[in-house]
């Protein structure tokens with residue numbers, strides 16, 4: 001089923017054409033990354049897909065589905081406590097308060113923000129607000145999840161947790177996200193759209209089930225690799241290591257490296 005179709009769609013704001021002749025079709029279940037330089041039109045395209053932006057020319061068809069949207073910047077002025085805000089969003093889904101609280105606590109624990117559930121949102125850190133933005137979208141149990149640069153402000157551990165969480169979402173959820181970092185593009189997307197000056201310049205299908213991945217990590221000491229010698233790796237200088245792992249194992253290895261104090265620099269597919 002197609003969830004979005006655009007034919008020569010344009011979006012003009014204040015006399016500026018921010019999207020130009022976009023022709024695009026997205027099917028249910030696709031995991032699409034939108035990439036491009038700053039100001040190229042990634043967020044605008046995401047908003048056009050979600051119906052937050054109406055086209056000013058051309059034709060667009062959107063199917064009537066439940067959408068969860070994670071904005072690039074969480075609204076600064078919300079004065080609710082984190083849990084009260086999430087409760088309000090959860091109540092829109094007609095579930096019992098008990099079920100909503102359980103789900104909020106579950107997500108809060110996964111993202112390590114349980115300690116902030118009673119903190120007013122405007123006093124929370126950027127990363128906590130970002131996590132609140134992601135949780136509010138997930139609470140709606142959307143068929144279409146739109147995420148605008150979801151890794152912004154997240155620490156390395158939370159980035160991996162979000163990647164695992166998105167990969168674990170069941171069913172035919174469609175996920176469309178804007179991103180600069182390779183972690184989410186390599187780890188989640190099966191299609192990558194590149195935007196330049198409001199124009200789609202590339203739209204490519206990725207072979208998601210690559211057999212191997214290559215992790216480049218900054219290591220605190222070389223000794224930590226001795227303890228995980230079953231991995232195929234090589235040192236780059238004294239501080240970095242390149243590890244080749246099966247795609248299936250990569251999430252587990254990433255989590256293990258983070259636990260041992262490493263920083264993940266890059267995650268790429270290896271053919």
Ligand SMILES: Nc1ncnc2c1ncn2[C@@H]1O[C@H](COP(=O)(O)OP(=O)(O)OP(=O)(O)O)[C@@H](O)[C@H]1O
Nearest residue numbers: 013014018036037038039040041042043044045178
């Ligand atoms: N609401 C708006 N009002 C005015 N101009 C806008 C609006 N939204 C987007 N634009 C303009 O459209 C162009 C594309 O912006 P957009 O936010 O889509 O880019 P982006 O690729 O997501 O950028 P970034 O990577 O910096 O987030 C920019 O020139 C921006 O100034």
